[in-house]
């Protein structure tokens with residue numbers, strides 16, 4: 001059976017009450033593979049979501065983390081703090097963090113390592129801008145990101161990482177990468193991981209596509225052999241559209 005991970009990245013949206021209402025509604029749905037779902041929420045909602053979803057098998061993730069365990073880092077949240085809440089996954093290196101908050105590959109690398117050491121699955125985001133794609137350098141750029149972001153990790157550690165390919169030009173724009181474009185890059189990433197860490201690690205690696213994924217385009221994207229799910233922004237904010245995407249994955253299994 002092909003593995004999928006359908007992740008809703010809520011970004012900076014929802015109140016605690018809204019997060020709870022979403023979880024309650026989600027629990028009312030028939031969910032074939034709850035272990036394939038994860039809600040990536042703002043820090044303030046994590047405790048509520050963990051509580052509400054505790055018996056369901058649906059996982060909960062954070063959107064960012066600091067790599068130091070504690071210290072004078074005002075405004076930051078550490079890996080042990082996420083661990084204390086029972087957080088299962090954490091997005092690292094989202095393009096919005098890279099663009100607006102100066103997240104560098106070397107910091108992304110430290111975050112990935114800190115999360116793996118604590119047993120929290122990193123969802124590592126990579127992806128090129130439109131300018132880079134149009135210059136014909138998308139693969140060169142993405143391979144550079146992956147090489148730096150995974151630097152120093154063993155094959156066993158890379159097996160614990162999820163990679164999300166999110167072309168910046170497709171995020172929040174309504175402009176999706178075509179299934180062929182998405183597959184081309186996800187296949188390229190898998191090939192790169194195979195070259196670096198071996199066939200076994202590459203075969204089991206979960207590679208998501210992200211960027212305006214929605215119920216209408218999800219079936220075609222998810223059908224591609226190297227795409228193991230989605231990192232979904234806008235369409236994850238409503239249970240109905242999120243579940244439609246999850247069901248599209250189940251139909252392919």
Ligand SMILES: O=C(CO)COP(=O)(O)O
Pocket residue numbers: 009094166170171172173174210211212213231232233234235
């Ligand atoms: O950035 C994304 C998920 O991390 C994609 O967001 P949209 O689905 O809203 O384009």
